[in-house]
Amino acid sequence: MQQIECVFCGLTTDRAKEHVWPLWLQNLVGAGEYRGIHLSSCLFPLSERAHSMSVLVFGKVCTGCNNGWMSQLENDFKKIFIQIRVDYKKIESLNKEERKVICDWSFKTITMMNYATNYRQIVPLEHPRNWCFFKQIPKDVKIDISYIHEFQDLNCVQTNISKALFHQGDLDFRFKNKSYIIALQIENLGIKVSYYEDAKKKNFLIGNIGNKFVRIWPYKKNGEFSIRVGYENIKSMTQDTILCVRT
Numbered sequence: 001m002q003q004i005e006c007v008f009c010g011l012t013t014d015r016a017k018e019h020v021w022p023l024w025l026q027n028l029v030g031a032g033e034y035r036g037i038h039l040s041s042c043l044f045p046l047s048e049r050a051h052s053m054s055v056l057v058f059g060k061v062c063t064g065c066n067n068g069w070m071s072q073l074e075n076d077f078k079k080i081f082i083q084i085r086v087d088y089k090k091i092e093s094l095n096k097e098e099r100k101v102i103c104d105w106s107f108k109t110i111t112m113m114n115y116a117t118n119y120r121q122i123v124p125l126e127h128p129r130n131w132c133f134f135k136q137i138p139k140d141v142k143i144d145i146s147y148i149h150e151f152q153d154l155n156c157v158q159t160n161i162s163k164a165l166f167h168q169g170d171l172d173f174r175f176k177n178k179s180y181i182i183a184l185q186i187e188n189l190g191i192k193v194s195y196y197e198d199a200k201k202k203n204f205l206i207g208n209i210g211n212k213f214v215r216i217w218p219y220k221k222n223g224e225f226s227i228r229v230g231y232e233n234i235k236s237m238t239q240d241t242i243l244c245v246r247t
């Protein structure tokens with residue numbers, strides 16, 4: 001068996017081949033292909049292509065991770081997603097354990113997505129490594145969840161943070177800093193993972209305009225969120241990301 005250095009645990013050991021969109025999910029939603037959208041920092045599409053599901057395989061995960069925690073995480077997420085697709089109102093009232101599973105599953109999936117596709121590597125390697133080691137989402141990473149009105153089997157957008165709201169004199173920010181936004185769409189469920197390097201240290205906030213989401217990491221209760229609001233599509237969810245100074 002081929003030896004690889006696992007992106008998650010860092011061990012050089014036997015390689016597993018894992019589908020970026022797991023097989024159980026492909027079968028559940030009946031997807032044969034999905035559209036992957038790569039946006040430049042100015043939000044111009046760099047590429048928008050249909051990938052065959054069978055091709056989108058991630059080869060930098062070891063058999064230990066794949067058969068261990070990853071397999072457990074897939075089972076845990078599957079149970080929650082099956083409940084969500086029966087009644088999307090569930091995303092208005094997820095409990096702490098469910099939010100944790102969704103955060104971990106999303107973080108695992110966006111990492112594999114970024115490393116498996118031909119987009120720039122925008123997820124720093126220390127993110128999956130630290131996440132695997134400390135069992136906690138890396139600092140300055142935010143995860144939002146919402147309802148997407150335009151149905152898609154599976155979709156993904158990868159880009160960088162490209163909007164900011166600053167006063168003159170607050171200009172200690174650069175879009176060239178490490179940042180990423182990777183959004184996943186599974187049927188009507190939207191999950192967005194965003195990151196800006198040293199956001200907390202610089203007193204920056206990765207925010208959204210409006211009230212169309214629930215921040216599940218770090219969790220912030222949003223009593224006003226309703227799936228009736230949601231986003232029109234995955235692009236509008238992605239574009240609703242803005243960097244500002246924490247007040």
Ligand SMILES: [Zn+2]
Nearest residue numbers: 006009062065
């Ligand atoms: Zn591993």
